[in-house]
Amino acid sequence: MDRPGNFSEKTKRAVAARSGWHCSFAECGRLTVGPSEEAPDASANIGEAAHICAASPGGRRYDPKMTHEQRSDINNAMWLCVLHARLIDRDEATFSVENLHTMKEAHEASCARAISSGSGVAFGSGLFAIGPNIVCTGVFTRIEATQWTLQLTHFLSGDIHQVASYISEFGDASADHKYILSNELGDGRILSAPPSLIKDATGISLLCPVESNFPRSDVQKIGSSLAISAETNDLYLDERGSIARVSGLDYLPQLIRQNLSIQVGESVFDPSFGMRIFEYFSEYSGSPWLALLFKLDMVRQASIPFFNTYQEQRNTPLRCVTRVHSFEILASAPTDNRLPIHVDCEIKGLGRWKKEMSIYMPTAEQMEERKKILAVRPPSFARKKT
Ligand SMILES: [Zn+2]
Incomplete structure (x- = not known):
């Protein structure tokens, strides 16, 4: 007989079916069932009904106030591939009850839309950003040269009213707020006209x-710069005793590291330039969305050009990055202002490039201090609308 709090076979099948037999973990969507080579009529299953709140004391997210019935209820079950079932059982802080319910609901919503629209595979829904304030999960239903069509499943920030305002105020928006980013493609596009919403x-x-697609530079043509040591974060001398310089492929890690280390609000030249790592960290630390939001922000820096008023030219800050495959955070918090990360991306003129590096992240106090300085001394280069 089953132990109290465990799921019945009926509940397991129901939660699997409601997930389309695909893993419900954000951006996984792995198919968990298929043919087995053992016999012509055999099937293999790599999925399981995981407990959101553990069935027994000592388990993750165990809630003593729940009854056995509530613990074994389908509402407490989530269909996951074995990999993600193990992952959520390692880290209770990141995978809170609320986070898991959000993922489950977003995944079930994608499944429901996929069957009602007949649009086929809609699992492992990805994260999208439409301008700076709207982040949602959704799926592509069509990708054309001049139009991207997506179905929204869940808002992480913003809501449908905000989408409507974005559309109606599109004409007055700053040029570098007119974009769409996709985590699934690891790429983004400038919006040429306001989006249309269909309900x-x-x-x-x-x-x-x-x-x-905005043209990127070949890695050999990204120019050169004074070399900054990754260890000391300072200039250093080459073997001839001159200040070391780097160019092309040798400059690449430094270019990426420096760009990922500038926070929005920090630049004297233009406070709107930079990454939103500090902001996202303050808001989403400890949530599974954090790494996905970092990736989305790196996608923006790779695909959306920034108008450099100083040099009078438009460039994507990451210059030669054509696609971002993944952005992993290797520590739960920065140490001495450094946050270790691992990036995996596509470089023009080189191909796939993976690198572990540590990026700069200010503390909340340092960020406040910086804002005060900027308030006294306004940006020296006025913003140009294009
Ligand atoms: Zn999975």
């Missing part, structure tokens, strides 16, 4: 007119 029986769809 029907299958859900909410967003039609986004896009410009063609």
Whole structure:
């Protein structure tokens, strides 16, 4: 007989079916069932019904106030691949009850939309950003040269009203707020016109007119710079005793590291330039969304050009990065202002490039201090609208 709090076979099958037999973990979506080579009629299953709140004391997210019935209820079950079932059982701080319920709901919503729209595979829904204030999960339903169409499943920040305002105020928006980013593609596009919102029986769809892919530089043509040591974060001398310089492929790690280390609000030249790592860290630390938001922000720096008023030119800050595959955070918090990360991306003129590095992140006090200085001394270069 089953132990109290465990799921019945009926509940396991129900939660698997509601997930389309795909893992519900954000951005996984792995198919968990398929044919087995053992016999012509055999099937293999690599999924399991995981407990959101553990069935017994000592387990993750165990809630003593729950009854055995509530623990074995489908509401407490989440269908996951074995990999992610193990992952959520290692870290209770990151995978809180609330976070897991959000993932489960987002995944089930994608499944429901996939069957009602007949649009086929819609699992492992990815994160999208539409401008700076709207982040949502969703799936691509169509990708064309001049238009991206997606179905929204869940808002992480913003809501449908904010989408409507974004559309109506599009004409007045700053040029570098007109973009769409996709974590799934690891790429983004400039919006050439306001998106259109369609709400029907299958859900909410967003039609986004896009410009063609912004051209990136070949890694050999990214120029050169004074070399900054990754260890000391300072200039150093080369073997001839001159201040060392780096160029091309040797400059690449430094270019990426420096760009990922500038926070929005820090630059004297333009406070709107930079990464939102500090902001996301303050808001999403300890949540599984954090690494996905960092990736989304790196996608922005790789694909959306920034108008450099100083040099009078438009460039993507990460210059030669054509696609971001992944962005992993290797520590739960920065040490001495350094946060270790691992990036995996596609470089023009080189191909796939993976690198572990540590990026700068200010403390909340340092960030406040910086803002005060900038308030006294306004940006020396006024913003240009393009
Ligand atoms: Zn999974």
